Amino acid sequence: MTDPVLPEGRCAARVARVDRGWLTVLTADGDRRVPSTGLREADGVAVGDWVVLAGDRAVRVLPRRTAFVRTAAGRGSAPQVVAANVDLVLVVDALGAGLRSRRVERYLAVAWASGATPVVVLTKADLCADVPAALAAVARSAPGVQVLAVSALTGGGIEAVQELLAPGRTAVMVGPSGVGKSSLTNALTGRPAAATADVRGDGRGRHTTTARELHLLPGGGLLIDTPGMRELALPGGEGVDAAYADVADRAADCRFRDCAHDSEPGCAVTAAIDRGDLDPARFAAWQRLQAEAHRQELRADAWARAAESARLRALHREMRARPARPRR
Incomplete structure (x- = not known):
């Protein structure tokens, strides 16, 4: 990462571990343990993140590359x-x-x-x-x-x-x-x-x-x-075609863009399976992950909408709880 230009008295540090309320960070001067209370909850700091330190506190998460x-x-x-x-x-x-x-x-x-x-x-x-x-x-x-x-x-x-x-x-x-x-x-x-x-x-x-x-x-x-992951649901469909490039490349050659790869004429996928060039088990796995990724994207959209609604409700409650300004 290119070193960011930071105000005087602030420096960038790499997050090595995240514990409740605390971060272990790597700096040019060695390891440090700093509170994460200066970060917004929305920042969602993770191991590998770069954060900005102000004194003995982490105050900002820098943009991620990956x-x-x-x-x-x-x-x-x-x-x-x-x-x-x-x-x-x-x-x-x-x-x-x-x-x-x-x-x-x-x-x-x-x-x-x-x-x-x-x-x-x-x-x-x-x-x-x-x-x-x-x-x-x-x-x-x-x-x-x-x-x-x-x-x-x-x-x-x-x-x-x-x-x-x-x-x-x-x-x-x-x-x-x-x-x-x-x-x-x-x-x-x-x-x-x-x-x-x-x-x-x-x-x-x-x-x-x-x-x-x-x-x-x-x-x-x-x-x-990282700890072992008992379950790993897909966050979306971005990587499915890359993981199954042999299937996705053939699907792109089908005559029809909305080909279901079943019995349509000009289906490059079924032709490759018939020739023995494509493993039908990989094709079936690709289909399952594509469907799962689509369901997850719909679920993520619903979760994001619910989170935004909850944020707005909390903001409205906070505004109603503020004392009224006296009239002049």
Whole structure:
């Protein structure tokens, strides 16, 4: 980010952690813990944000370049910024029986919508009997995305991830619980920066990270670790076509713009499926996410309207509660 021009006595700081009423920030003079009471509730500060400090208080959130935004499943859920101003989104999953390509695709759809570059990182490579085959299978579900395999236990593949995190670059790790994000954080930072837990009897990891936190890496890069996300609803449809570029590109070649990709003449999607050039399972997944994203956009519009109505009602109540000005 280009250094903003700030009034004398104020400086910019990077948010490393958000706690109730307090922020841990990184400044040129080191870490500081400052109250967030000077920020408006609407600012919605997130890890990775740049804030303006005035003395010992954060008073303003600077505009974001990128943001990984999630929406928890549920009717009343509002979009939530998981990490701000990131260059890379590391979509982390574990090699083995628990690896699901549809889950990776969902994370990639949200990652593409963030404005950052997604990378798939597959952990626990030491437990996989055929790593090249697993990489190839995931790559088919992630067109245009780099796919890496790593092992925090042996150190294999860690250097390839480190090379992505050049000085000044910020990455956020996202993925379900128990896939090894904390172990990967420790391997990249070179210290026990995140708590880890033993593997369960079924081979899956245990949830350990409880808060989002930004870590400064030895090479000058920055890494945001996040808790596992039990549910990841799409905030909108911006990243779905990017995650399913192989489907979306063919859909764009259909004869009719409103093609339902069923039995219409000139449908490039059904033709590709008939030729064996397109996986029908990916086409079905694309359709499901498109429909989900549309529902979420309608829900978000309704939530925004309700929030604005509540704000106006509160403003009217405040105005009515003010004492009347005496007449002259």
